[in-house]
Amino acid sequence: MNTVLAIDIGGTYTKVGIVGEQGEILGSKVFDTKAKRPFTDFQKDLLYNINGLLGRLDKAAQPQAIGIGAPNANSLTGNIENPPNLNWGKETPIVDVISKAFGLPVFIANDANASALGELKFGLGKGMRNFVVLTLGTGLGSGIIVNGRLLLGAHAQAGEIGHVNVDPMGRYCNCGLQGCLETYASVTGIKRTVFELIAEMREASPLRRIGFEDLTGEDIAKAAIDGDLLARRAFDITADILGRKMADTVAHLDPEAFILGGGLSKAGDILLKPVKASMEKNLFVAYKGKIKVYLSDAPRNAAILGPAALAWEHISETSGLE
Amino acid sequence: MNTVLAIDIGGTYTKVGIVGEQGEILGSKVFDTKAKRPFTDFQKDLLYNINGLLGRLDKAAQPQAIGIGAPNANSLTGNIENPPNLNWGKETPIVDVISKAFGLPVFIANDANASALGELKFGLGKGMRNFVVLTLGTGLGSGIIVNGRLLLGAHAQAGEIGHVNVDPMGRYCNCGLQGCLETYASVTGIKRTVFELIAEMREASPLRRIGFEDLTGEDIAKAAIDGDLLARRAFDITADILGRKMADTVAHLDPEAFILGGGLSKAGDILLKPVKASMEKNLFVAYKGKIKVYLSDAPRNAAILGPAALAWEHISETSGLE
Numbered sequence: 207m208n209t210v211l212a213i214d215i216g217g218t219y220t221k222v223g224i225v226g227e228q229g230e231i232l233g234s235k236v237f238d239t240k241a242k243r244p245f246t247d248f249q250k251d252l253l254y255n256i257n258g259l260l261g262r263l264d265k266a267a268q269p270q271a272i273g274i275g276a277p278n279a280n281s282l283t284g285n286i287e288n289p290p291n292l293n294w295g296k297e298t299p300i301v302d303v304i305s306k307a308f309g310l311p312v313f314i315a316n317d318a319n320a321s322a323l324g325e326l327k328f329g330l331g332k333g334m335r336n337f338v339v340l341t342l343g344t345g346l347g348s349g350i351i352v353n354g355r356l357l358l359g360a361h362a363q364a365g366e367i368g369h370v371n372v373d374p375m376g377r378y379c380n381c382g383l384q385g386c387l388e389t390y391a392s393v394t395g396i397k398r399t400v401f402e403l404i405a406e407m408r409e410a411s412p413l414r415r416i417g418f419e420d421l422t423g424e425d426i427a428k429a430a431i432d433g434d435l436l437a438r439r440a441f442d443i444t445a446d447i448l449g450r451k452m453a454d455t456v457a458h459l460d461p462e463a464f465i466l467g468g469g470l471s472k473a474g475d476i477l478l479k480p481v482k483a484s485m486e487k488n489l490f491v492a493y494k495g496k497i498k499v500y501l502s503d504a505p506r507n508a509a510i511l512g513p514a515a516l517a518w519e520h521i522s523e524t525s526g527l528e
Numbered sequence: 529m530n531t532v533l534a535i536d537i538g539g540t541y542t543k544v545g546i547v548g549e550q551g552e553i554l555g556s557k558v559f560d561t562k563a564k565r566p567f568t569d570f571q572k573d574l575l576y577n578i579n580g581l582l583g584r585l586d587k588a589a590q591p592q593a594i595g596i597g598a599p600n601a602n603s604l605t606g607n608i609e610n611p612p613n614l615n616w617g618k619e620t621p622i623v624d625v626i627s628k629a630f631g632l633p634v635f636i637a638n639d640a641n642a643s644a645l646g647e648l649k650f651g652l653g654k655g656m657r658n659f660v661v662l663t664l665g666t667g668l669g670s671g672i673i674v675n676g677r678l679l680l681g682a683h684a685q686a687g688e689i690g691h692v693n694v695d696p697m698g699r700y701c702n703c704g705l706q707g708c709l710e711t712y713a714s715v716t717g718i719k720r721t722v723f724e725l726i727a728e729m730r731e732a733s734p735l736r737r738i739g740f741e742d743l744t745g746e747d748i749a750k751a752a753i754d755g756d757l758l759a760r761r762a763f764d765i766t767a768d769i770l771g772r773k774m775a776d777t778v779a780h781l782d783p784e785a786f787i788l789g790g791g792l793s794k795a796g797d798i799l800l801k802p803v804k805a806s807m808e809k810n811l812f813v814a815y816k817g818k819i820k821v822y823l824s825d826a827p828r829n830a831a832i833l834g835p836a837a838l839a840w841e842h843i844s845e846t847s848g849l850e
Binding site: 334335336337350352353355357358359360361362363364365366367368369370371374381382383386450453454455457458459460461462488490491492493496 | 656657658659672677679680681683684685686687688689691692693696703704705708772776777779780781782783784810812813814815818
């Protein structure tokens with residue numbers, strides 16, 4: 207059986223897996239990224255886990271290529287560059303390290319771009335040629351598919367929709383700008399909105415008992431589903447802003463659909479319905495009624511399907527199958 | 529010599545021309561669109577002018593295809609749909625009419641998309657594979673080139689950057705939305721800004737003597753170049769808003785460059801310098817220092833080069849030359 211090795215590097219966990227061409231997961235492992243450590247320590251854990259996986263595989267199922275999804279990955283240089291959530295410094299030559307260790311072709315993409323490729327090959331994007339994936343997690347990541355291919359742009363940095371501007375005088379963003387979309391429409395963003403509303407509103411809410419660092423997206427979603435007014439308003443504000451900016455994205459790309467993933471998307475209809483309504487209201491007339499919005503149905507442990515799709519894309523290209 | 533017939537339909541003038549593959553203009557004619565008349569009247573003038581052109585051509589130079597650039601053109605249906613500035617009704621089957629009249633393959637694109645193709649084949653976009661054309665005229669039109677091709681999107685309506693949102697409570701737009709970019713960054717937009725400033729400021733200005741309908745972009749540019757404070761402030765406000773929204777476009781597309789055309793771009797450095805500064809200030813860190821901004825150097829009478837490039841693109845495709 208033909209397989210690839212997929213590596214998904216996150217700020218908290220790193221996942222590695224062996225993946226077949228239909229998305230079959232032949233084996234996988236998860237370990238703590240321990241983001242505060244230097245890269246050389248992480249490298250040891252990564253190689254140890256991969257070798258563990260490969261050791262249990264049939265010879266016939268050994269991977270033919272490796273795909274990596276990582277925050278702040280540059281697909282042109284093969285480096286991870288200035289990751290704000292990993293203590294690895296300016297440039298980490300991850301592709302070089304992995305290709306030397308395993309003697310296989312290695313491909314890298316930033317994590318949200320890899321997710322978009324995963325949706326295209328294995329998920330809701332199958333059969334679509336133009337769509338946008340937004341991952342609403344700690345930040346807001348995005349991957350754009352145009353004509354059935356990942357949009358890279360002139361410097362392979364296309365798709366940073368988390369940093370379009372909502373309000374020039376708005377919230378401070380980790381990137382140094384002010385008012386970026388991800389400071390509103392992400393798990394961190396809705397937490398900031400909850401705290402604004404706690405200051406502003408008078409209504410009782412279970413969320414008033416939780417500190418900022420402890421508050422989770424699940425807490426807010428649960429409160430909203432239970433009818434908590436403050437949590438509901440937080441979702442409505444978040445959805446209103448996200449929908450407006452999705453309308454701007456449509457005015458650029460005219461996609462068939464958006465696929466929303468990441469922690470915040472787990473809230474389901476309490477997010478989806480007002481997002482759709484806000485987007486639709488703000489769409490330019492030529493697009494009204496034409497743009498679909500889905501919540502990703504990828505299970506959380508499917509994070510390796512993105513990097514797997516990246517590796518498969520390159521194998522197919524090289525062998526001339528596509 | 530191989531040629532194409534190019535038709536550029538504007539709200540005021542319509543231009544037709546015979547164009548070679550290097551952009552040589554073998555002949556051209558301009559006539560009043562007379563936008564208030566029904567389409568059948570326009571059709572008579574159009575056919576009369578085209579036949580006049582063709583009659584003077586060598587047999588060897590007769591065109592092989594026809595390209596049309598028009599406002600609100602739908603390249604999938606071949607119709608012009610609900611043009612706000614032409615009194616032609618809901619759907620005008622222009623491609624059908626022209627192909628029946630001349631028995632040649634006919635291709636249509638909205639005017640700004642045709643401009644982008646013109647820049648790609650004959651203008652500043654030669655040799656670039658990813659760029660964005662913004663035409664700052666009565667409205668703000670846009671055409672997006674991705675990987676050397678015009679970005680169409682899922683419904684062939686990509687590139688309506690004039691309708692991204694600047695301010696949800698902002699100016700009313702002809703499209704029915706509020707706060708669209710083209711209500712600020714276009715000839716009409718800067719006129720609105722001038723009138724806001726006349727109301728707000730106390731300083732004398734030659735622009736105070738001109739009524740809204742008579743005021744032109746040239747008036748404002750001339751006053752600004754002469755040092756008029758109000759006109760300068762109008763350019764600075766316009767450039768600040770445009771630059772901010774160009775930064776959002778970069779966060780989607782990561783283009784190599786923007787090419788600014790249309791009436792407002794004739795103001796030169798008085799527009800270009802503050803636009804560049806505002807865009808640069810608002811760029812996400814990954815893009816800083818990487819994105820170029822040019823003013824189109826296409827002469828005004830070169831409007832037919834866009835539709836010509838559209839026709840050439842399709843001829844090249846069919847013959848397998850590209």
